[in-house]
Amino acid sequence: MPENSSANAKQPLGKPKIPVVFWLLLTISLSLVMGTVLLSNDMKHLKTVSHYFGFELFPADVRPPPPKALPRPTPPAAFKLPLHLIEPPLAQTAATFLRTWRISGPAMCAALRDAGIATSDWVAASFNADTFECFFEHGGKREKDQLPSSIFVIVRGDAAGAINNMRVKIINPETDQNGQLDPGILRIFETMLRQPQWLDFHETLNAIRDLRDIKEDGFGASINFTREVLNPGRYNFTLSLDATSGPQKRTRSYFSDRTWLPSPEPTAENDVRSAPASTPADAEGPATKPDHPH
Structure with a gap:
């Protein structure tokens, strides 16, 4: 019997090997599915899972404190102007x-x-x-x-x-x-x-x-x-x-009008006596015209 007869004898078949590419594709697919589930519904599932494991991925929104109420306005101080400042000149x-x-x-x-x-x-x-x-x-x-x-x-x-x-x-x-x-x-x-x-x-x-x-x-x-x-x-x-x-x-x-407002025109005096001047009823002879002043 030849020496290599044992080598040529049939070996038992082993388990088939799964390619690495398959595992990679499976991992990616599962990750996509899990990501879709966790991120769906406004990331409600993701928040539940993070809360279950004791940490918060999304802390509650920090809102600024409400504004303080403005103080009540104080009434304006009363100040009386002197009459000579507000009366017309x-x-x-x-x-x-x-x-x-x-x-x-x-x-x-x-x-x-x-x-x-x-x-x-x-x-x-x-x-x-x-x-x-x-x-x-x-x-x-x-x-x-x-x-x-x-x-x-x-x-x-x-x-x-x-x-x-x-x-x-x-x-x-x-x-x-x-x-x-x-x-x-x-x-x-x-x-x-x-x-x-x-x-x-x-x-x-x-x-x-x-x-x-x-x-x-x-x-x-x-x-x-x-x-x-x-x-x-x-x-x-x-x-x-x-x-x-x-x-x-x-x-x-x-006191030029370029600097000051023009002063108001005065009203005529009302207390001028209005009795007519005395004039003679009859003039004897021609009236003599007085000298005009110059």
Whole structure:
């Protein structure tokens, strides 16, 4: 018998071997199935399993604490403003700081008419078309050797209504037993001095009532009431404003409308006496026209 006869003898068959690829595919398939199960239903099964083994894969959401309630607002502190901060400015106060005509020419003429002095309308002057004016003149009856009593009033300005000056000339005015000026004539000066609202001139009206010479100057304004030297029965009154003085220029620049709100226009005085000026019923002879002041 040959030597390799035993080698050629048939060997018993063993168990078949499973390829590694099969196990790999099986593992992947099971993993997919388990992952699908665990992740389904909003990962409810996965949360159950993790909770069973004592650990939390998805801790509870940490929510911020609710906001604290805002403190109750405290009531605003009460503060009372001084009246001079909230009240409208007074025209009298404005005239103290800035000397201006607080009334226009036409309004001044109307105020004189309301006081019983029948001034003309505000029209261009006959001698100069750039000058506007209103005036009043009255001539009384002649008394023997005396000049006839007369009154001449004129307010002059420009076409825009701005006043330049106001003048009055009275000749042989009527007076009472105390030598004081007749109230009907005094009313002219009361109106002229009241309407501009320059309240720092205090003695002028009393001096005019007593027919005393007086001159007051203040902050660009000038008031004169004088008796003519050569004609004792004649009196001249002038009210004017010099807007070119140094203090007036500086104050006007400081209170310019570019910096401050414009001050309100004052209302006309309501307490002006409205009794008509006394006029003679009959004039004997032609009335003498008084000299116009210039």
